Amino acid sequence: MVGFLLRLRWLAVVIALFGALHATAFIAIGVIRGIDAYRMILHGPPWTGEEMPGVQLARSIDAFLLALVFFVFSIGVTELFLHSSGAAREQVPEWMRVKNLSELKFLIWEAILAALVVASMEGFIAPAHDIDWNALILPIGLLILAAGLFLARKAH
Numbered sequence: 001m002v003g004f005l006l007r008l009r010w011l012a013v014v015i016a017l018f019g020a021l022h023a024t025a026f027i028a029i030g031v032i033r034g035i036d037a038y039r040m041i042l043h044g045p046p047w048t049g050e051e052m053p054g055v056q057l058a059r060s061i062d063a064f065l066l067a068l069v070f071f072v073f074s075i076g077v078t079e080l081f082l083h084s085s086g087a088a089r090e091q092v093p094e095w096m097r098v099k100n101l102s103e104l105k106f107l108i109w110e111a112i113l114a115a116l117v118v119a120s121m122e123g124f125i126a127p128a129h130d131i132d133w134n135a136l137i138l139p140i141g142l143l144i145l146a147a148g149l150f151l152a153r154k155a156h
Contacts, residue, residue, distance in 0.1 A: 012081035019074030023067040030063035058122040065115035072096065072111045076104040102156060109149050116142050 037056035040047060047053060076098045098104045120138040 009081045012077050016074045016078045016082075019070050019077065023070035023074060026063045026067035026070060030060045030067065033057075033060035033063060055122065058118065062115065062118045062122060065111075065118055069108065069111040069115055073104075073108055076107055080104055106149070106153065106156075109145075109152075113142065113145055113149065116145070 033056050037053040037060060040051065040053040040056065075092060075096050079092060079096065079098050080101065096107065098107060116138070120142060
């Protein structure tokens with residue numbers, strides 16, 4: 001039974017490959033959004049609402065950060081479940097070498113926080129609507145997530 005379960009760890013390869021595939025898709029989305037933003041800049045004003053280059057650039061950065069989250073997840077799963085050789089392990093940055101699931105959780109948590117910070121800034125860049133108290137929901141959620149990460153790291 002234990003041997004069968006150990007063979008199932010190779011399913012982590014499928015998970016890591018699809019995570020890398022998703023990351024690649026988000027990179028393509030980020031490039032397309034960036035090209036659209038620069039096309040708007042070259043076309044010139046007037047820019048209104050969602051059709052502003054700054055909004056598209058923020059969305060492009062957001063897509064790139066989501067790609068980073070998926071890459072971190074993919075490499076973390078590979079490091080955690082598939083023991084790599086010394087030469088392959090040396091290519092992975094030191095901060096991404098996870099030894100247990102808890103380290104992977106904190107690494108992904110930090111990457112998600114970085115992506116959410118950019119997503120919350122996107123809401124302030126787009127002047128398509130008046131900013132009211134609802135605009136504070138995501139930043140307050142970010143504060144709660146960051147405080148939770150701080151407390152979890154302190155307890156760990």
